[in-house]
Amino acid sequence: MDTSSTFCCVQCRLLQPPATSCAECGSPTTAPVELVRELLYYRDMSLAGHGEWALLAAFLAGSSLALPLLAPFALGSVIALGVDRLRRARRKREIAGVAIPPAAAPPGAVTLYGVARRFRGTVASLIDDAPVLLEHVAIKDRAGAVLLRRTEGAPFLLELEDRGPVLVTGVARVSTANVLMQRLALRHGDPRLEKLGVPADLAISGDLEVASVAADGPALAVTGLLEDESVAELAFHRDGGRIPVMRGRVGAPILIGERRLIGAGL
Ligand SMILES: [Zn+2]
Numbered sequence: 001m002d003t004s005s006t007f008c009c010v011q012c013r014l015l016q017p018p019a020t021s022c023a024e025c026g027s028p029t030t031a032p033v034e035l036v037r038e039l040l041y042y043r044d045m046s047l048a049g050h051g052e053w054a055l056l057a058a059f060l061a062g063s064s065l066a067l068p069l070l071a072p073f074a075l076g077s078v079i080a081l082g083v084d085r086l087r088r089a090r091r092k093r094e095i096a097g098v099a100i101p102p103a104a105a106p107p108g109a110v111t112l113y114g115v116a117r118r119f120r121g122t123v124a125s126l127i128d129d130a131p132v133l134l135e136h137v138a139i140k141d142r143a144g145a146v147l148l149r150r151t152e153g154a155p156f157l158l159e160l161e162d163r164g165p166v167l168v169t170g171v172a173r174v175s176t177a178n179v180l181m182q183r184l185a186l187r188h189g190d191p192r193l194e195k196l197g198v199p200a201d202l203a204i205s206g207d208l209e210v211a212s213v214a215a216d217g218p219a220l221a222v223t224g225l226l227e228d229e230s231v232a233e234l235a236f237h238r239d240g241g242r243i244p245v246m247r248g249r250v251g252a253p254i255l256i257g258e259r260r261l262i263g264a265g266l
Pocket of ligand 1: 012024
């Protein structure tokens with residue numbers, strides 16, 4: 001993967017295709033990973049808003065050349081953040097992990113239980129290129145904080161136990177700490193980092209946590225808002241292709257866990 005086309009959300013550390021705001025949390029602090037890499041050494045990126053982010057991005061893009069130009073404007077939190085503090089953080093040599101707050105289900109969300117079935121296609125697992133429907137990869141430091149993460153997936157059908165299928169699509173978060181997840185030690189210069197879009201020289205060490213959803217796998221618990229939509233591919237065997245759809249949206253991802261564990265209250 002070409003890292004120049006990989007963007008990173010500084011707030012939630014999601015690597016993603018080019019975007020003006022984060023595909024999962026909606027934060028405007030999303031920019032090419034090469035541009036924001038200095039910020040990843042810093043744990044607390046509590047920037048106030050678009051304007052300050054734009055200033056900071058301009059500063060980072062122009063490096064020290066931009067500083068004299070920006071200095072007269074930079075009296076807010078951008079400079080409170082401080083070039084000096086960034087430089088000090090940088091000397092820690094490893095990027096700082098952040099705690100990703102658990103995603104909350106939106107009001108009116110329901111939890112459905114069923115088995116994932118292939119719909120249009122699959123994506124290749126980072127681990128072994130096996131076809132999967134959804135995969136969330138998190139790089140975590142030794143304390144368990146998130147350094148970077150990435151989600152790849154395709155829409156899939158959730159075949160329910162007691163009625164027809166539901167189309168699951170859009171922004172999704174696979175909940176961790178279940179058996180969908182594998183933990184792998186990350187080696188220096190690991191080729192899997194490049195596949196994720198991580199610059200080769202970014203100081204990363206820790207573990208890879210990979211949570212995958214495969215077709216026909218173990219039963220899932222899927223939480224989100226249920227709506228009715230027309231889906232062209234399903235029109236041939238369904239009235240006008242109307243089907244219940246769970247569509248994850250920015251700021252309100254679909255939450256996917258494993259049914260067995262949720263049923264057991266773990
Ligand atoms: Zn984000």
